[in-house]
Amino acid sequence: MPQTKQILITVSGQDKPGITSKLVKTIIEGGGKLTNMGQAVTHGLLSLSLVFNKDGAQFEQDLILKNLLFEAKHLGLEMDYKYLDDNPPHMAPYVSWEKFILNCVSPKDIPTQFVHDVSSLLADHNININRIDNVTPVEFKSLEMSMSLPPNISLQELKKDLLKIGGSHRVDVAFLKDNIFRRNKRLIVFDMDSTLIQTEVIDEMAKAAGVEKEVKEITELAMNGKVDFDESLIKRVQKLKGLEVSKLQEILESLPFNQGVEEFVGTVKSLGYKLALISGGFSFFADALKEKLGLDYAFANSLEVQNKKLTGRLKGTIVNPEQKALLVNLLAQQEGISLEQVVAIGDGANDIPMLSTAGLGIAFHAKEVVKREAENHMSFGPMTSILYFLGIPGPVRESVQH
Incomplete structure (x- = not known):
């Protein structure tokens, strides 16, 4: 039989320690050299493929195949083999x-x-x-x-x-x-309302101020991209004039996290990710959530307060959709990383520029207008499901948590 440059063997059967070691030893003893290999185990059943060729004068393919067949039988495995061309035509593209x-x-x-x-x-x-x-x-x-x-x-x-x-x-x-950046994310940026927490904070504030209906109508229009964000925010804050700061604390204490948020944050923090909250909401709540979850950064709008009541005005730059995207860029520079290493998670129309700027943007239980624009969705699972999108497998996640 003519000598071939490469031989593929495939063994299958019940998995156990030592199989790879014994088969590779047989190849070495027969003068062979590994050029490729692959293995999978499903429900305890092994499928192992080894590709090898000549690596010495003592290489005799008939003898090495005979010895491999004997070793496989001794291990309780089925073995098949095939002679390969150097460059299979169907693999070239x-x-x-x-x-x-x-x-x-x-x-x-x-x-x-x-x-x-x-x-x-x-x-x-x-x-x-x-x-x-x-x-x-x-x-x-x-x-x-x-x-x-x-x-x-x-x-x-x-x-x-x-x-x-x-x-x-x-x-x-x-x-x-599937590139170098897929498993090399370093910074995760969250929206706050309806992403980290289940509610829209401004609606809860409006409820406390007795203007729930008017504010909610403006909120829905803004989140679905039908009203300019800056204008809608200014109008909604005006309606909150006179609301006591003590009411904000009551709202804060009753805010429910979305399912899986604390587990997700704890996992990625343990793996060394930097975490930021960038919200079109208010710093009173964003700063508190930053402390509670142990985030690294928080950016949101500042409410003007006089005599322990809201004046109905904002202070400083409005954190609008464009500002959210700008902050993602600035944070990447601050951390010395590429935008490809940034993950952004949000649910509203004002999150779209931020989701588009990050290397991985995820629309989390989002409005339809956001789903149409976002590259990736998480619509059915809890936030912990995003771990799989980051290449973090379940067992790794669980071992970190425990």
């Missing part, structure tokens, strides 16, 4: 194709139909899935699919179709470039 990761996260088990619909969509676009990992092995709630995209693919259309499939199955998806 993949080298220059851009790599992407599709993260899929579900509050419950990922539906089988979702997996079918996603894989069918990718197949229709001639996209080959290189790897699939269950990120939460004790459950079936998070999948990570690795793939390479042909150059003629419309990325925006593909993302749109993936989000549509995810929405129909209540599965959150993020389609991200």
Whole structure:
């Protein structure tokens, strides 16, 4: 039999310690040299592939294959082998194709139909899935699919179709470039109202001031992008004139966090992320939440107070959508990092520039106008589900928390 430059062996069976060691030792003893390998374990069943070629005068492929087959049988494994060309023609295009990761996260088990619909969509676009990992092995709630995209693919259309499939199955998806920045985020920026906390603070203030209906109408128009933010904020604050500061403290003490916020913040803080709150709300609340959660920065609007009552006016620069994006830029400079290393999380129209500025912008349980503009959504899971979008697997998260 003619000598071949590369041989691929694939072994499968019950996983246990020592399998890789024994097979690689057999290759070394036969004069072989590893050139590639891959391994996966699913429910305790191993699939291990080893590619090797000649690395010495004593290399005899028939003998080395015989010894590998014997060793595999001794280990209780099935083994198959194949002779490879140096450069398989069907693999050539993949080298220059851009790599992407599709993260899929579900509050419950990922539906089988979702997996079918996603894989069918990718197949229709001639996209080959290189790897699939269950990120939460004790459950079936998070999948990570690795793939390479042909150059003629419309990325925006593909993302749109993936989000549509995810929405129909209540599965959150993020389609991200698989580059050095994906797992190297350093700064996370949050909106406050309806993102970190469940409520819109200004509506609670309006309720306390007896002007709830008027203020809520302006708030909804602003958050859906139908009214200029600065103008709407000034009008709403004017309606709060005379509200006692003591009422603000009462509101603060009753603000509920969104599900998973404290767990998420604790995890990413433990991993060394810097955290900032940038809010179009008010510094009275933003500063308090900064202290309570242990954030590094907080920016919000300042209310003018006289005689322990609100005057109905603001002090200083208004934190509007443009200012939010500017602050993201300034924080990245302050931390000495690239914008690609910044994550922004928000829910309203005034968050869109901030989400667009950050390397990873996530619309969190957002209004429809925001979903249409944002690159990535988290619409069904708690904030802890965003950990998977950051490449932080469940077990790592749990070990940090405990």
